[in-house]
Amino acid sequence: MKTLAFKVLKAAIIIILLSRVCYSQTNTLTLTFTAVENTQYIQLENIRILNLDKDCDTMLYWNDTVLVLDYIVGIHDHNPGPSGFDLMQNHPNPVVDQSRVHVYVPQQGEVTFIITDIRGRKHFVQKQFLDQGDHTFSLIPGGDDLYFLTAYYKGNSRSIKILNASGKSRNSCTISYLGSSDRYSLDKAYQYRSGFEFTPGDELLCIGSSGGNESGFTKMPYESDTCIFQFAGNIYCPGIPTVSYEGQVYNTIQIMGQCWLKENLNVGVMIPGPQDMEDDGIIEKYCYQNLESNCDNYGGLYLMEEMMQYIFTPGTRGICPPGWHIPTDAEWKVLEGVVDSFYGIGDPEWDNYLAFRGLDAGKNLKSLSSWNSGGNGTDLYDFTALPTGYRTAIGAFDYEGENAYFWSSTEASYDYQYFRGLQFDNDGVRRESNFLGYWGFPVRCILD
Numbered sequence: 001m002k003t004l005a006f007k008v009l010k011a012a013i014i015i016i017l018l019s020r021v022c023y024s025q026t027n028t029l030t031l032t033f034t035a036v037e038n039t040q041y042i043q044l045e046n047i048r049i050l051n052l053d054k055d056c057d058t059m060l061y062w063n064d065t066v067l068v069l070d071y072i073v074g075i076h077d078h079n080p081g082p083s084g085f086d087l088m089q090n091h092p093n094p095v096v097d098q099s100r101v102h103v104y105v106p107q108q109g110e111v112t113f114i115i116t117d118i119r120g121r122k123h124f125v126q127k128q129f130l131d132q133g134d135h136t137f138s139l140i141p142g143g144d145d146l147y148f149l150t151a152y153y154k155g156n157s158r159s160i161k162i163l164n165a166s167g168k169s170r171n172s173c174t175i176s177y178l179g180s181s182d183r184y185s186l187d188k189a190y191q192y193r194s195g196f197e198f199t200p201g202d203e204l205l206c207i208g209s210s211g212g213n214e215s216g217f218t219k220m221p222y223e224s225d226t227c228i229f230q231f232a233g234n235i236y237c238p239g240i241p242t243v244s245y246e247g248q249v250y251n252t253i254q255i256m257g258q259c260w261l262k263e264n265l266n267v268g269v270m271i272p273g274p275q276d277m278e279d280d281g282i283i284e285k286y287c288y289q290n291l292e293s294n295c296d297n298y299g300g301l302y303l304m305e306e307m308m309q310y311i312f313t314p315g316t317r318g319i320c321p322p323g324w325h326i327p328t329d330a331e332w333k334v335l336e337g338v339v340d341s342f343y344g345i346g347d348p349e350w351d352n353y354l355a356f357r358g359l360d361a362g363k364n365l366k367s368l369s370s371w372n373s374g375g376n377g378t379d380l381y382d383f384t385a386l387p388t389g390y391r392t393a394i395g396a397f398d399y400e401g402e403n404a405y406f407w408s409s410t411e412a413s414y415d416y417q418y419f420r421g422l423q424f425d426n427d428g429v430r431r432e433s434n435f436l437g438y439w440g441f442p443v444r445c446i447l448d
Contacts, residue, residue: 028161029200029221031067033060035210035229039238042210042231050205050346051198052218052330058196064091068161069198069221087151087158090139094165101137101160101175103151105130112152113137115162115173117144123173133180142173149175203330207345208257215257216334216345220315230257233338234382237447245321252447253382256338258331259447262384264299267319268306273440274395277306283319286391286440288400298388301440304417307407314410320445327446329410329418329431336429339364339381356428363427372401375424385422391440405441 035044044065050057060067068089084106090099105111108131115124123142141147141164150159162173200222207216208229215229232238237252237259244250251262268283270292277284285300287293307326308318318326327335337345340361349357356362366377367384377385389400401424408418412433419441421430 027071029069029071029198030163030224031069031206031219031221032224032226033065033067033206033208033229034226035208035215035231037230038232038235044229045209045211047209048207048346049196050207051196051202052205053202054197054199056196060091064089064093066091066093066163068093068163070161071198071200085153085156085158087149087160089160090149090162093161094163095139095141096165097140099139099141099162100178101139101149103130103135103137105132105135105153108132109154113175114150114152115175116148116150118146118148123147124175126175128177131180135180136178137175138178139175140173147173203328205330205334205346213256214338214345216337217257218328218330218334230254230259232256240447243321243324250321255335255381255383258335258338260335260383261324261445262382264386264388264442265302265319265445266295266299268300268302270295270300272395273391273397277303279305279310283309286397288389288391288397290397298386299442301388301391302407302443303438303440304407304434307443308409312411316409318409319443323448324445325448326407326409327444329408329412331446332406332408332418332420332431335365335383336361339383350431352431354430354432356423356426356430358428360427362422362429365429366404366422370401371424373424375402387422387424388442390442393438405439406444407441 033044033047035042043062045062047060047065048057049067084104086104088102090101092099103111110127110129113126113128114122116122139162141162145164147162147164148159149162150157201220204219204221205216206219206227207214210231213231215231219227232254233256235254237254240252240259242249242251243261246267248266253260253262268285270287271284272290273286284306285295285302287295287300288298308316314328315325317324320326333350334345336350336358337343337347340358342359343349363377364380365383365385366379367386368376368379371387385404387401388404389398390403390405392398404422406420408420410418412418415435416433418431418433421432423430
């Protein structure tokens with residue numbers, strides 16, 4: 001009869017073995033990108049994806065519009081091999097008919113390619129002696145849905161996943177050598193692709209280019225998805241011309257990859273400026289100079305806590321209509337990069353703090369009238385930012401005609417929240433933060 005100690009030891013060994021299997025599991029998340037201008041499909045030239053949480057990025061070039069993100073659950077034992085050796089993700093992926101694979105070899109030597117299926121069975125083996133540099137191969141998948149291609153070089157290996165979407169039954173899959181690759185494009189691909197890290201829920205900034213224009217959006221993916229870049233501007237959001245909410249009707253405006261409410265939010269019960277807003281289940285607002293007519297013209301003014309409805313999560317709905325939310329700091333940066341005529345989306349200019357940023361982003365967002373001392377804007381994108389002024393920390397109202405401040409839903413530091421500022425005497429956009437309980441600012445909502 002086996003002893004209790006032996007049974008306990010056996011159970012512990014099984015748990016350890018199962019844990020090693022679970023902790024070494026690799027999962028895949030796929031983002032498929034496409035683009036439209038209004039409702040017409042257009043071709044993307046390239047796509048840049050920045051992981052804002054891990055400070056890394058990657059680049060896709062047409063016709064590679066699918067990003068396959070591998071992430072490890074638990075312990076990650078991958079050995080990337082010698083510095084510089086790389087097997088880049090095939091494109092397009094998934095593969096419909098055939099695909100291309102790029103390999104970078106840091107020194108002349110033999111590279112062995114092995115293709116296996118999900119059960120580990122070998123479908124293809126080939127050895128190739130390659131000179132130092134970039135090399136391109138053509139890949140034709142077999143009849144399975146998923147394959148793994150592994151390249152071995154001087155005792156080191158790199159692997160990629162190949163998704164087969166052809167639906168065709170083939171006896172085997174093959175790769176064949178095409179020759180040396182274009183140095184410039186592959187150097188860029190290598191620079192962006194190597195070292196890209198991802199964990200589900202990371203905030204990604206996606207920037208698409210087409211015809212010399214940029215479109216962008218932020219995304220926090222937890223599962224595979226299709227992402228659509230919109231390249232239209234100065235139109236209402238396709239399919240959503242207006243939004244009715246709490247007795248008010250708001251127009252919408254599409255600004256490339258983002259859909260915004262065109263007017264500041266005007267929701268809630270007006271309270272006097274000196275009175276504090278409370279977490280009592282009733283939405284409250286301030287109206288400039290305590291006049292309801294100013295809320296009709298400018299929208300309401302809200303303390304950050306009331307705007308967020310006391311849920312302090314970036315991108316929360318807050319007091320916005322269903323399906324809309326308070327823009328994050330990153331979403332404001334995308335808007336600034338779209339409307340500025342010099343600094344594009346993702347430019348480090350937009351990370352600056354306590355300063356007016358950009359060349360003319362503020363001017364292009366400001367309304368055509370109502371700003372003091374000739375400080376009107378061009379309103380190029382129909383955002384129509386009005387000089388609302390704000391409710392001060394002591395409950396007074398000031399700076400109508402001179403300033404427009406907008407909250408974000410992103411915390412800058414403990415009890416401080418990022419906001420944006422437009423001013424009559426400056427063409428840029430100010431990014432700073434303020435103690436969350438002090439000032440009352442207007443609110444713009446952005447579509448989920």
